[in-house]
Amino acid sequence: MSTQPTWAIETSGLVKVYGRTRAVDGLDLKVPAGLVYGILGPNGAGKSTTIRMLATLLRPDGGTARIFGHDVLGEPDSVRRRISVTGQYASVDEGLTGLENLVLMGRLQGYSWARARARATELIDGFGLGDARDRLLRTYSGGMRRRLDIAASIVVTPDLLFLDEPTTGLDPRSRTQVWDIVRALVEAGTTVLLTTQYLDEADQLADRIAVIDQGRVIAEGTTGELKSSLGSDVLRLRLQDARWRPEAERFLSAELGVTVHPGSDPTTLTARVTDTQAVMRALAGLSRTAVEVRDFSLGQSSLDEVFLALTGHKADDQHTGKTSEEEAA
Numbered sequence: 001m002s003t004q005p006t007w008a009i010e011t012s013g014l015v016k017v018y019g020r021t022r023a024v025d026g027l028d029l030k031v032p033a034g035l036v037y038g039i040l041g042p043n044g045a046g047k048s049t050t051i052r053m054l055a056t057l058l059r060p061d062g063g064t065a066r067i068f069g070h071d072v073l074g075e076p077d078s079v080r081r082r083i084s085v086t087g088q089y090a091s092v093d094e095g096l097t098g099l100e101n102l103v104l105m106g107r108l109q110g111y112s113w114a115r116a117r118a119r120a121t122e123l124i125d126g127f128g129l130g131d132a133r134d135r136l137l138r139t140y141s142g143g144m145r146r147r148l149d150i151a152a153s154i155v156v157t158p159d160l161l162f163l164d165e166p167t168t169g170l171d172p173r174s175r176t177q178v179w180d181i182v183r184a185l186v187e188a189g190t191t192v193l194l195t196t197q198y199l200d201e202a203d204q205l206a207d208r209i210a211v212i213d214q215g216r217v218i219a220e221g222t223t224g225e226l227k228s229s230l231g232s233d234v235l236r237l238r239l240q241d242a243r244w245r246p247e248a249e250r251f252l253s254a255e256l257g258v259t260v261h262p263g264s265d266p267t268t269l270t271a272r273v274t275d276t277q278a279v280m281r282a283l284a285g286l287s288r289t290a291v292e293v294r295d296f297s298l299g300q301s302s303l304d305e306v307f308l309a310l311t312g313h314k315a316d317d318q319h320t321g322k323t324s325e326e327e328a329a
């Protein structure tokens with residue numbers, strides 16, 4: 001009797017080596033079905049290499065990976081039947097129209113002309129590309145093109161969709177459109193593995209996140225768990241005038257016994273704090289000095305702060321932007 005595998009993706013000690021680079025260096029992942037799972041990491045962290053191995057496009061050098069219980073090396077056909085990949089490998093044709101591309105994709109998957117056309121029309125309308133259906137793909141803007149790439153990868157609805165940096169290089173409006181598409185897919189039952197170097201994207205979309213750096217998982221959990229893992233809140237303070245900052249910094253670090261950091265704006269300060277009562281007392285004390293406070297907030301750490309604390313560098317330190325948005329429309 002076969003039991004239903006628990007995990008959409010399960011890897012153990014997964015390794016990929018390129019020369020002296022350990023692109024993926026002992027990766028352990030457990031991805032439950034039915035949600036958006038984010039792999040968050042800076043450029044070069046090993047995200048694409050991981051996806052390529054999980055999607056049977058690249059042979060691991062060590063460890064194991066199973067997709068819905070099927071081994072990527074031992075049962076690649078069973079894996080391929082359940083998955084689809086989009087992102088950096090989409091095989092759409094620039095010289096065809098949007099609709100033609102989707103019809104062709106359906107035909108390649110064994111659909112009749114009628115069925116392929118019906119599915120293509122349904123998708124192109126559903127993705128807000130109805131007006132552009134008869135335009136050649138090469139005239140699409142970056143955001144339209146990305147939506148068509150995703151549509152092309154779900155002509156046959158996969159159980160698991162790999163989305164490799166789906167919004168890198170997109171303008172904010174196109175990003176939210178792609179996010180809506182991803183949410184709708186998950187609603188309809190697809191599990192989505194999303195890689196991103198954008199913390200806000202992981203925060204908005206992913207139910208769980210694995211933070212990876214140099215080919216390894218360095219933290220895992222829901223966004224809430226990751227943010228509270230620092231065990232502290234962040235006090236953010238804005239002063240009426242930048243000239244008071246040195247005094248405020250001295251006063252607060254003495255009162256709170258923590259390091260107070262200058263913000264990027266010359267009137268702001270931040271500090272990681274654990275004792276709310278002490279913060280209230282320190283702010284009351286500060287109000288009796290010459291320093292004038294404009295406003296302050298005490299809140300959960302952002303994912304940026306989590307990433308910085310975990311890795312010692314910012315998530316977007318190595319931003320290069322793999323694609324650029326060309327609003328040709």
Ligand code: ADP
Binds near residue numbers: 041046047
């Ligand atoms: P990410 O997707 O997180 O940006 P990648 O998986 O593309 O990271 O790359 C991880 C590391 O492996 C990087 O150091 C990259 O330069 C290296 N790498 C990736 N693909 C190759 C390749 N085909 N040949 C040599 N090195 C590679």
